[in-house]
Amino acid sequence: MDMSTPTLVTFIVYLIGMLVIGLIAYRLTDNLSDYVLGGRRLGGGVAALSAGASDMSGWLLLGLPGALYAAGMNQIWIAVGLSIGAYLNWQFVARRLRVYTEVAQDSITVPDYLENRFHDRSKLLRVISALVILLFFTFYTSAGMVGGAILFEQSFGLDYTVALWVGAAVIISYTFLGGFLAVCWTDFFQGLLMFLALVITPIAVISADGGWAQAVSNVGAIDPTRLDVFHEMTVLGIISLMAWGLGYFGQPHIIVRFMAVKSSGEIPKARLVGMTWMVLSLYGAIFTGFAGIAYFADQPLENPETVFITLTQVLFNPWVAGVLLAAILSAIMSTIDSQLLVSSSALVEDFYKPFLRKQASQQELVWVGRIAVAVIALIAILIAYNPQSRVLDLVAYAWGGFGAAFGPVIILSLFWRRMTRNGALVGIILGAITVVIWKQLSGGIFDVYEIVPGFILCTLAIVVVSLLDKEPGRETQVDFDTVEMTLK
């Protein structure tokens, strides 16, 4: 399949649009808080869609429809778990984190928050958490670039290296220039595009199948097991898939959106917009893959993950198809840019400023942030040059690793006054190590997704170590009480 002229034109218009947003955001960025957190002036709707778009990578338009197409309804469990996890994150973490990060010396990154929350003067908590973020997000970014470039190589015959450089150049440009505001506003439009694609495509394919009842009947005639949500599922299997939702509490690129909302009063609106977007998008992906089974009954696809791409090509005119395909690019780009910016902010706020240049001006910090974006992206591109590179396997640890290492720490730090710095440190380390070790084991209980034991052990470690530790200092408790008072 080659890239047709309408598709190419649509892509170019889309990429130029992203660059324009980067330029506008550049003019609105004056200091480091603007660059890494948008100066905490994000509206609820933009925060919600940018959190959703940066959360959902190409998996939403490729992986999930592909899984439904290949196996049927028993693949919905991750979507169910993710919806519940995202809702709980918005409901219980978002507002408190927004308030607490402001009380804790106006913290602008997750490591910054952890250090200020526990008044940790050793900087140990900041350094360890920033290192974990930097390491995993560099590889995560790289894997995103590999995924995008392979997709365009396979779908449109574009050279892998060309696709890699073009995609990366656009992402680097707008992130470099406009920082957080550019990332959030591009994510917002990318989120809208993804939503549009995931509403239109399933409606078109179900209509082409002859309606919903007919589509279900046709899928059942091909293979009735694809209608069964429990087909070949064990209890442990369902728990593992739903446990993906636990990951939300510890994803730095998602929870940083909560910190950036202009006021905690915006959270209910953001939650409603974010959850509606997410659930409808997940339904769109599920129904696209499911109805695709009936649509391609006579000529099954070789690669199930191309079900969305192939449907857009055969069902729509090339201009509409171009827009819908830009949605896939959106899904990939909106995740990469957010991870790139979180990594850059870890370098500037958690290493450069505290260790190298305490007196650095805001202007200098913004420029160091920009240079960090370019350097991290270049490292990611170099790694991505070899798609078979073993280091990219590290990505498999990222969602579970962040979820298990940071999730319980974030939750307990917001709700438990007695939690101590040592509890947080041991929790982060134990959560991360559990994920890494558990992943090497298999069979029986070890088939459970590693986030489950990691999350449980991290929580236990925090509770036990904190209780054995001496009580948190007075200033830490005063901060906690201030947050409680503000939220009442």
Next chain:
Amino acid sequence: MEHTLSFATWFWLTVPMVSVVILSIITYFTESKE
């Protein structure tokens, strides 16, 4: 033979995901009042 989705499939496909949207609507109104 006409095939349909079982009750269990319909239940898990709709109830949890629709519930979180309904809860978001309810909390939007209750928390906005506060």
